[in-house]
Amino acid sequence: MVVVGADTTESIKTIEFAKAFPDRLFQLGIAEPNMISVAAGLAAAGKIPFAATYSVFGSAHTYNVIRQNVAYTNLNVKIFCSHAGLTVGPDGATHQINEDIALMRGIPRMTVLVPADGPETAKCVDAAGAMKGPVYCRFSRTNVPTVTAAGDGFTIGMARVLRDGFDVTLIGCGIMVARCLEAAATLEKERISARVINLSTVKPLDLATIDRAARETGGIVTAEEHTVVHGIGAAVASAIAANHPVPIAMVGVQDVFGESGEAEELLHKYGLTAEKIVEGAHDVLKRRDR
Amino acid sequence: MVEVSEQLIAGLKKKAVTLRKHIIRMTHNAQSGHPGGSMSACDIVTALYFHVLRVDPSNPTWPDRDRFVLSKGHACPVWYAALAERGFFPVEELMTFRKLNSRLQGHPELGTTPGVENAAGAEGQGLSFSVGLALASRMDHKAWRTYCVLGDGEQDVGQTWEAAMAASKYGLDSLTAFIDRNGIQQEGRTEDIMPLEPLAEKWEAFNWHVLTIDGHDFRQILAAIEEAHRTRGRPTAVIARTVKGKGVSFMENKIKYHGAATSDDELKLALAELEAMEAAF
Structure with missing residues (x-):
């Protein structure tokens, strides 16, 4: 295992890896396309490179390099990006990428992971390192409540049901999983039983778990810290449309850029809250029972 | 300097003509592809594949092989021709270039x-x-070397210079870059599209060991590679002055043949010229 970095090793903590293995971290400067291709070359010679930086640079700025040098080549490169989504906060829209899931899930051969919390991020590192082929994993800078346990199983390609329910299903990824659980608790008080699914693998999609949710609960709300254009909402919608169509509501960034602000302020302003998920559930139930 | 025999040079020259004939036939058969830049890089590729590279055609993924990387992917006809002549796959397969279900894609595909x-x-x-690749070779204390052929049009690309900085930062002396300086890119002369000169000085400023040679002179190509092998602590950039379309008179220095195949009549003329060259050996 080796790590390549792009002048962000301190803020995303890969510097800790360099402290343990000084010869195995390559600091390549503010040159992300080069960083990705160098990782590909290392992988071609048998290394397992983790390329890590901020999501906006590790996905959008390097898109065609990832496409040609990592995915088309099917090389064993693991792209782990922090600072995804609105919760980057005060840095503003230039740094708040809400489109990276859309970009990465469109690339053939790419595995796309969005862990819900710290323990799951660690499992993503292990699982990505253990599998062969390209991986893109994105997570947020902000603190998030821990919703998974260290002992929980984790398998790439498998969504986990965190809470069972029968009236509606809330499918979230990343920081929105905690908000789905919060929304489910609110719905329970209204005697609405909500299933909560942690969709930490966006690609390959766990079609069986999604299909079962559609059949058993009859309505779905998705929640993501990402644009609703080609994000997990779109992925789930196409899956259920092909198998068992049910009403769906998508909580996420509504095809707009973000702005400066504190993480919580931004989530509130852009509608990425438990309240919006509850509203989504009401909307889905209304449409289903019409 | 290692003695380079007349016999070796004659053999390489002959092989290069064979590769050029393949390039013309492949691109003609496909009625597409990039003959011009394949012909300009042909002598560099020939020298590498038929004298320098430690590779094993019966075991293409041998871990200790030297690595050849073609950055100017559109010139893959010369790569495929060299690989076929070197025995990596049958020569007959060259005619599948750019066709459906072929292993010879329009631009190189790994695997x-x-x-x-x-x-x-x-x-x-x-x-x-x-x-x-070169970082991995060093990490594993291996002797295998990496040779990369770049186009001069690629000198426009920012990432080329990101790589140049990284290679010199890490002092990658097992890395040799050939810049196929044919002076022409898709839409015209490099100096009109985006002036590159002074190019050698640019690479020197990036702290590379820089050599400028005639990219069609095998003695100079081999001497440059030998000098790169002797150079410690720095990667070597070989700026190879070449002629786009080299080897076929009517294609030489013509912008058109960057990305255009020959017509039926041109094919005959081109092959006749190359065969006459071959017969002279």
Whole structure:
């Protein structure tokens, strides 16, 4: 295992890896396309490179390099990006990428992971390192409540049901999983039983778990810290449309850029809250029972 | 300097003509592809594949092989021709170039074509990829070397210079870059599209060991490679002055043949010229 970095090793903590293995971290400067291709070359010679930086640079700025040098080549490169989504906060829209899931899930051969919390991020590192082929994993800078346990199983390609329910299903990824659980608790008080699914693998999609949710609960709300254009909402919608169509509501960034602000302020302003998920559930139930 | 025999040079010259004939036939058969830049890089590729590279056609993924990376992916006809002549796959397969279900894609694909080491097509990624290879070779204390062929049009690409900085930062002396300086890119002369000169000085400023040679003179190509092998602590950039379309009179220095195949009549003329050259050996 080796790590390549792009002048962000301190803020995303890969510097800790360099402290343990000084010869195995390559600091390549503010040159992300080069960083990705160098990782590909290392992988071609048998290394397992983790390329890590901020999501906006590790996905959008390097898109065609990832496409040609990592995915088309099917090389064993693991792209782990922090600072995804609105919760980057005060840095503003230039740094708040809400489109990276859309970009990465469109690339053939790419595995796309969005862990819900710290323990799951660690499992993503292990699982990505253990599998062969390209991986893109994105997570947020902000603190998030821990919703998974260290002992929980984790398998790439498998969504986990965190809470069972029968009236509606809330499918979230990343920081929105905690908000789905919060929304489910609110719905329970209204005697609405909500299933909560942690969709930490966006690609390959766990079609069986999604299909079962559609059949058993009859309505779905998705929640993501990402644009609703080609994000997990779109992925789930196409899956259920092909198998068992049910009403769906998508909580996420509504095809707009973000702005400066504190993480919580931004989530509130852009509608990425438990309240919006509850509203989504009401909307889905209304449409289903019409 | 190691003695380079007349016999070796004659053999390489002859092989290069064979490769050029393949390039003309392949691109004619496909009625597409990039003959001009394949012909300009032909002598460099010939010298590498038929004298320098430690590769094993019967075991293309031998871990200790030297790595050849073609950054200017559009010139893959010369790569495929060299690989076929070197025995990586049958020569007959060359005629499937750019056809449906072929292992010989319009631009190189890793994992499909025996002997191909990288995917290229979008310009400017190959040198970075080579930096990764050279870092891995050093980490594992291996002797294998990395040779990367870049186009001069690729000198426009920012990533080429990102890679140049990284290679010199890490002092990658097992990395040799050839810049196929044919002076022509898709839409015209490089100096009109985006002036590159002074090019050698640019590479020197990036702290590379820089050599400028005639990219069609085998003695100079081999001497440059030998000097690169002797150079410690720095990667070597060989600026190879070449002629686009080299070897066929009516194609030489013509912008058109960057990305255009020969017509039926031109094919006959081109092959006649190359065969006359072959007969003279």
